[in-house]
Amino acid sequence: MVALWAVNAMACIATARVGPDRDEARHDANARESLAVTPQSLWQTDVGRAVRGSPAIGTRVIAVGTSDRNVVLLDRATGEPIWRQRVSGPVAGGPLLAGDLLYVATQAVPDGRVLALRLKTGKVQWRASTGGVTAPLARTSDLVLAVTDGGDVIALDAATGARRWRRSLRRGARATPVPTAEGIVVATLGDSLYLLDSATGAVRAHRATPGAVLGTPAADGHRLFLATTTGRLLALELPTLAVQWERPLDDAVFGAPALVGDTLYALSARGTLWRVPVDAPDRARSVALGVPATAGPTPIAGGVLVASVTGEVLLVDATSDSVRWRTKRRGPIEEPPLVRDRQLILITGDGTVEAFQ
Numbered sequence: 001m002v003a004l005w006a007v008n009a010m011a012c013i014a015t016a017r018v019g020p021d022r023d024e025a026r027h028d029a030n031a032r033e034s035l036a037v038t039p040q041s042l043w044q045t046d047v048g049r050a051v052r053g054s055p056a057i058g059t060r061v062i063a064v065g066t067s068d069r070n071v072v073l074l075d076r077a078t079g080e081p082i083w084r085q086r087v088s089g090p091v092a093g094g095p096l097l098a099g100d101l102l103y104v105a106t107q108a109v110p111d112g113r114v115l116a117l118r119l120k121t122g123k124v125q126w127r128a129s130t131g132g133v134t135a136p137l138a139r140t141s142d143l144v145l146a147v148t149d150g151g152d153v154i155a156l157d158a159a160t161g162a163r164r165w166r167r168s169l170r171r172g173a174r175a176t177p178v179p180t181a182e183g184i185v186v187a188t189l190g191d192s193l194y195l196l197d198s199a200t201g202a203v204r205a206h207r208a209t210p211g212a213v214l215g216t217p218a219a220d221g222h223r224l225f226l227a228t229t230t231g232r233l234l235a236l237e238l239p240t241l242a243v244q245w246e247r248p249l250d251d252a253v254f255g256a257p258a259l260v261g262d263t264l265y266a267l268s269a270r271g272t273l274w275r276v277p278v279d280a281p282d283r284a285r286s287v288a289l290g291v292p293a294t295a296g297p298t299p300i301a302g303g304v305l306v307a308s309v310t311g312e313v314l315l316v317d318a319t320s321d322s323v324r325w326r327t328k329r330r331g332p333i334e335e336p337p338l339v340r341d342r343q344l345i346l347i348t349g350d351g352t353v354e355a356f357q
Contacts, residue, residue, distance in 0.1 A: 017082045019073050019120045023058030025097040026340060031260040033339040034301040035315065038325060039356035042343070043079035047072045048351045053094025053136055054335045055353065056102065057345060061119070063102050064353060065091025071104050071117060076343070079355060085122035088113055093136035093176075094335075096144070098158070101125060103144050108132030114146050114156060126161035130154050136176040136216070138184075140198065145184060147173040153186055155201060167201035169194060175256070176216040178224070182239035185224060187213035193226070195239055207241040209234070215256030215296050218264065225278065227253035227266050235278060247281045249274055250288075255296030255336065267297045267306060273316060287321040289314060295336045305344070307333035313346060329354070 048066035056063040061082065062074045067090045073082040089106035095117075096103040102117045112132030116125040131148040138145040143164060144156045149172040155164040171190030178185040183204050184196045189212050195205040211230030218225045223244060224236045229252045235244040251268040258265045264276045271291040276284040291308035298305040303324060306314045309332040315325040331350035338345045344356040 017080075019082045019122075020058075020060050021120055022100045023061055023097060023119060024099065025056045025058055031299045032301060034342060035325075035339065035344055036342070036357065039327075039344055042355040042357040044352060044354045045074060045079040045081070046352055047074070047081070050349055050351050051335075051347045051353065052090065052092045055338065055345060055347060056095045056097035057338055057340050058097055059341075061097075062345060062353065063095040063097055064347070065093070065095055065104055066351065067091075069106070069109075071095060071102065071122065073102075073119070073122060074353060076355070079353065083122040085117055085124075087115060089132070092134040096137045096139055098139055101158075103137050103139065103158075105130070105133035105137055105146055107134060108149065112148065114144060114154075114161070116144075116158075116161060128154075128156050128161040128163065130156075135173040138177040138179055140179045140184075143198075145177045145179070147177060147186060147188075151188065151190075153177065153184070153196060153201060165199075165201035167196055167203070174212075174214045178217050178219055180219055180224075180238060181221065185217060185219075187217060187226065191228075193236070193241060195241060205239055205241045207236070207243075210246070211252070214254050218257050218259035220259060220278070223278070225257055225259060225264050227255075227257050229254065231268065233257070233264070233266055233274070233276060233281075235281070245281050247276070247284065250286070254294040258297055258299050260299045265297045265299050265304060267293050267295070269293060271306075271308065273297060273304060273306060273321075287316065289316065289323075294334050298336045298339065300339050305337040305339070307335075307337050307346070309334060311348065313337060 048068045050067040071085045089109035105114045115127045133146045135147045146154045151170040153167045171188040175187045186194045193207045210232045211228030231249045234246045251270040266274045271289045274286045304316045311329040331348035346354045
């Protein structure tokens with residue numbers, strides 16, 4: 001009896017962990033980050049049936065959402081689960097970390113919602129009924145922005161969850177809304193791009209796109225860069241959305257392009273990595289890697305990380321285009337590799353989170 005009590009007590013202690021009071025995800029590019037010459041697996045954790053959407057990586061924690069209706073907070077150093085919170089539906093877009101809260105959206109099973117969870121405990125701070133949401137959430141200084149599968153853009157008060165405004169665009173989205181100084185950019189599955197007023201949701205500009213935009217557009221303050229499912233790469237001016245330039249790629253692009261300085265990186269579905277000078281797009285260069293991809297590339301110091309739906313991960317040298325490092329994991333990789341503090345985080349389609357150092 002004493003031994004049994006001890007085991008049960010240890011189990012209770014193990015599940016009673018709490019996260020930090022606050023943490024911050026970094027939303028800029030990984031270009032200043034570097035990796036070891038040959039990164040080694042640090043830890044591996046199975047978090048559920050499947051992880052959907054990119055993880056939120058803070059200084060101390062990693063948060064993921066799963067298709068079996070859970071949000072899981074992991075210790076970044078060890079991969080150990082800190083807490084697991086059940087939510088009302090699958091989490092498709094990944095959590096959004098900001099200070100002491102994690103924001104998550106669920107798909108409509110039975111009713112899609114946006115929730116704010118306390119980072120420390122996973123308890124619900126507030127919830128708002130929105131309809132199903134598949135696209136990742138975005139946040140401004142005071143708003144959480146969601147695009148529903150039914151085509152509504154909803155702005156919620158980040159502190160309380162109260163609705164500030166709602167704008168119907170009639171088509172859903174897969175790309176994250178992009179807050180800019182000129183307003184909020186939303187790319188829909190209806191091959192359309194909108195610029196909405198941040199305060200009211202009113203449509204300030206609208207433009208058709210040559211194909212759907214599934215990956216989050218990149219922005220440099222006065223321009224927007226996006227890639228489409230018809231294999232086109234575009235630069236648009238803000239706030240008019242006028243096309244500054246457009247160039248063809250070799251195949252559809254499903255992931256987000258990455259902007260580092262004056263160079264735009266894009267990865268086509270057939271596995272061709274493109275480097276495009278944004279002020280001289282005709283001088284673009286490409287390298288065929290032969291790895292089918294739905295995730296965007298991840299530029300880091302000295303190279304570009306590329307992940308494939310066949311489970312391969314490559315580090316491509318920035319100068320020579322040679323492959324400096326390669327590994328193959330068990331499941332498909334559908335989200336970009338992420339690097340913070342020389343730690344590489346991979347999410348595989350079988351629900352595994354893995355860290356390399």
